[in-house]
Amino acid sequence: MKTVILGGGALGAILAAHLHGAGEEVAVVARGPRASVLTKDGIRITGLTEFTAKVPVYTDASVANDADLVIVALKTHQSRTVVRELRPKQGAVAFSVQNGVFKNEELSSVFGANNVLGAIALVSGEVMTDGSIRFTNNDPIFLGEPGQESSSRSEQIVATLQKAGVAAEVSKDIRALEWSKFTMFVPLFCGAIITRQETSRFLRNADSARVIAALSREMARLATAEGVLLQPGAGLSAAAMAQVDFESAVRIVRDVGAYYEQKAPRHKVSGLQDLERGRQTEVEEIVGFALRRSEEVGLDLAALRTCYHLCRAIAAPSA
Incomplete structure (x- = not known):
């Protein structure tokens, strides 16, 4: 082959x-x-x-x-x-x-x-x-x-x-898996761009973990509106965080941060790698796409909208 x-x-x-x-x-x-x-x-x-x-x-x-x-x-x-x-x-x-x-x-x-x-x-x-x-x-x-x-x-x-x-x-159900990853990646992408920190750091931090939890729960709502049954799993699972109260969701995020700290402490989301090297990021293709889809299906996702505009501002080319 x-x-x-x-x-x-x-x-x-x-x-x-x-x-x-x-x-x-x-x-x-x-x-x-x-x-x-x-x-x-x-x-x-x-x-x-x-x-x-x-x-x-x-x-x-x-x-x-x-x-x-x-x-x-x-x-x-x-x-x-x-x-x-x-x-x-x-x-x-x-x-x-x-x-x-x-x-x-x-x-x-x-x-x-x-x-x-x-x-x-x-x-x-x-x-x-x-x-x-x-x-x-x-x-x-x-x-x-x-x-x-x-x-x-x-x-x-x-x-x-x-x-x-x-x-x-x-x-055997790759569409559900693709959406499951997408709903995980949007919060990771936003967290990395906004904090400009390694993955373990912004996931473990008590304040940024709350933002990640809010984004994850909103992304679960978007997947449901798209007719996708997300697959609950380990890690930063939007499906899992949508099934528990908010404080429990925050604990999930911080636990994932502890996992990254142990397994891959230097891991950086690809969007942050691009930002640090002065390359064009995928803000529009990742976060912008999610926001546009949410608007098309009639969802008002406040955390997603706020993070999108912050990411755009941070990743904008220098004048």
């Missing part, structure tokens, strides 16, 4: 390096200085594991037209033009590990709905100033078919990722 990964940032590089190390045929599409660094130095992984992989790097996304599997690991505001220019071969499969819940529609317009797998990525890392990738969290990538069933192709991809050392699982 020939795999092409669009995007040489943290997640794209982690996947490419591990697949290459397992003997898979894989290439990365990157541009600008990032492409130069990856070509010259290879993909250097540190953190949970340490190795360097000399993965082929291309600047022209048309290389993906010959791939059996295309993985989109670009920022949401970067992928619009790139994906629309693709002309994949018949039967090629794609999935996106981007944040948000609208990514599958973008891919379906090019690959066809039946050839797009739903996906969420809980694995994470950070591009360091020297160009290396600090691999901080190896929680699973979940893949699933458009309908609520499993298939040999999703099972094959998951098995390939697992063999390469990347945690992965098949989901």
Whole structure:
């Protein structure tokens, strides 16, 4: 199976390096200085594991037209033009590990709905100033078919990722999982941008934890309005926080912060990484999308609206 990964940032590089190390045929599409660094130095992984992989790097996304599997690991505001220019071969499969819940529609317009797998990525890392990738969290990538069933192709991809050392699982209800992650990610994104702190710090803090709890409960209301039955689970579960009183929800947030402090104390949400490096953030594609959807379905989500405007102000380019 020939795999092409669009995007040489943290997640794209982690996947490419591990697949290459397992003997898979894989290439990365990157541009600008990032492409130069990856070509010259290879993909250097540190953190949970340490190795360097000399993965082929291309600047022209048309290389993906010959791939059996295309993985989109670009920022949401970067992928619009790139994906629309693709002309994949018949039967090629794609999935996106981007944040948000609208990514599958973008891919379906090019690959066809039946050839797009739903996906969420809980694995994470950070591009360091020297160009290396600090691999901080190896929680699973979940893949699933458009309908609520499993298939040999999703099972094959998951098995390939697992063999390469990347945690992965098949989901029979990927839409619910995608929304479950989205409802968790919006509060994390807002907390990181507004406080500009590591994840463990703003989750453990008593004041910011109250904001995260309020956002999480509002996101659960949005999912319900969208007809999505969120899956309660561990971590920053909006579904779990919607089922308890507010103070209990705050305790959940602070407990998750303690977990991050123990497991990944240096973890930073991708939006904060972008902000610190002066790059465009995904405020509109993540928080703005959630706010617009809430307005379309007639919800007044005060915490979401306030955080959206704060994030916009903080992430606005300098005059």
